[in-house]
Amino acid sequence: MALRLAEGTSWSDTLARAVAATPEAFDTTPEGVPTLHNLVQGQWRALGTPAPVRTPVDNTVLIHLARLDAEAARGAVAHAAAAHREWARTPLPERIARVTDALDALTEHRDLLALLLVWEIGKPWRLACADVDRALDGVRWYVGEIERMLADGREPLPGPVSNIASWNYPMSVLVHAELVQLLAGNAVIAKTPSQGGAVCLTVAHALMRRAGLPATLLSGSGEELSEVLVRAPEIGAVAFVGGRSNGGKVAAALLDCDKRHFIEQEGLNAWGIWNFSQWDSLAAHLRKGFEYGKQRCTAYPRFVVQRDLVDEFLDMYLPVVRSIRFGHPLAVDETWRAGDPLPELDFGPLISAAKAEELRRKVEEAVRGGAVPLHRGKLDGAPFLDGQDTSAYVAPAVLLAPPGRSRLMHAEPFGPVDTIVVVDTTDELLAAMNASNGALVASLACDDEELAGKLAVDLQAFKVGINKPRSRGDRDEPFGGRGASWKGAFVGGDLLVQAVTVGGDGRLYGNFPDYSSYPAT
Secondary structure, three states: OOOEEOOOOOHHHHHHHHHHHOHHHEEEOOOOOEEEOEEEOOEEEOOOEEEEEEOOOOOOEEEEEEEOOHHHHHHHHHHHHHHHHHHHOOOHHHHHHHHHHHHHHHHHOHHHHHHHHHHHHOOOHHHHHHHHHHHHHHHHHHHHHHHHHOOOOOEEOOOOEEEEOOOOOHHHHHHHHHHHHHHOOOOEEEEOOOOOOHHHHHHHHHHHHHOOOOEEEEOOOHHHHHHHHHHOOOOOEEEEEOOHHHHHHHHHHOOOOOOEEEEEOOOOOEEEEOOOOOHHHHHHHHHHOOHHHHOOOOOOOEEEEEHHHHHHHHHHHHHHHHOOOEOOOOEEOOOOOOOOOOOOOOEOOOOOHHHHHHHHHHHHHHHHOOOEEEEEOOOOOOOOOOOOOOOOOOOOEEEEOOOOOOHHHHOOOOOOEEEEEEEOOHHHHHHHHOOOOOEEEEEEEOOOHHHHHHHHOOOOEEEEEEOOOOOOOOOOOOEOOOHHHEEEEOEOOHHHHHHOEEOOOOOOOEEOOOOEEOOOO
């Protein structure tokens, strides 16, 4: 049966809604090409060199994004620093009122923000809504808690917070963090992720700006803007979310200064299975783990399995993998009518055709090196539109025993590819789970929870689940990483506010050059 786009969800319809909601943030070139402005110096400005932005959904051009150079970014940072000084003096009740106004406006446009995420980064509708909702619900919790969090005399930082985040969670990570930073008395600067989310973030920041919040949103090459957004003396703190390569560059740029920072980097999150029998409960967790194609920092792409349990594990696991649903997030059949639910998928495309091709090469490399392909899914039969470009889509794959020299052995794939490592002793289990020198999360599936608790002590992960997964967390749950997966202050709950304020005894939880301190998780 031929599929079609759900009525009212086309990109032209979605863009028209975005322009109608926040016209000040959009422009059109003389050739009729829609273009995004940058929010700098308190206004939406037509600065920079436009470049096309493509959607991973079908590889078509969505809009043009004007990219700034370093000089324009320096001017934006200088203005943000002046705005920060004024905002830091603003009484807390007024800050709360303005942030609440922004939340109300964002809530009014919740469905638009979610549909933008579907088109821009390929999230299925349910997951796109969850991204927006987690941001709004999370910040409302902070609104209710911020007076208590600042009651010990904590004050804003000496300069604005510079936010450089990845593309996968524009709302629940980036906008959420900015609004909490604003509550705490800091002006904020955000760099638009290069790979996706620009229109959603533009609409969100236009609504934030209308509420009187001192926010800056600029776009450009990370290589060109990093020096300004990281090292500019006006910057009070640097918040980074991304991979180890770019995170390492940010950390290196901060070595010779005492600037507050929190740098979240990837790690190979592993699930260890030892003396375990509760397969039905584990199956439910593993299916949910494929959401958004495992394109998130707390996904579990590595399973370390006791040899005696490999057959039982595969009996449970392979049917789960074969049942995963992926495809065009907005493709429906002829029976669909306005108001019907949008497709219920586990994931859509990866963030780009280039990323999909890179992941396919990693799988081929591992198989050539000796990995055993237990499952390699195909795109055939997935819900796509006739003639649609599917270059950004990758079906789930499972590899047994990736070779030590392969990239999949030591680094997360950031895609729907799982690897399985077989072990004979608990020492081997721990070594295999710690393969990436630090991770954000890990889990142990073990019937003996006392034994699991003892093993968890030696895992290099910030959070360890016993017979359950761990996640970034919401509201009062702290978040960080061990080893190379995190540098600087930890965040989440009170820790996020402490990370963007000064006061108290001055000692923060986190990984620093001279000490590491971990909260209860």
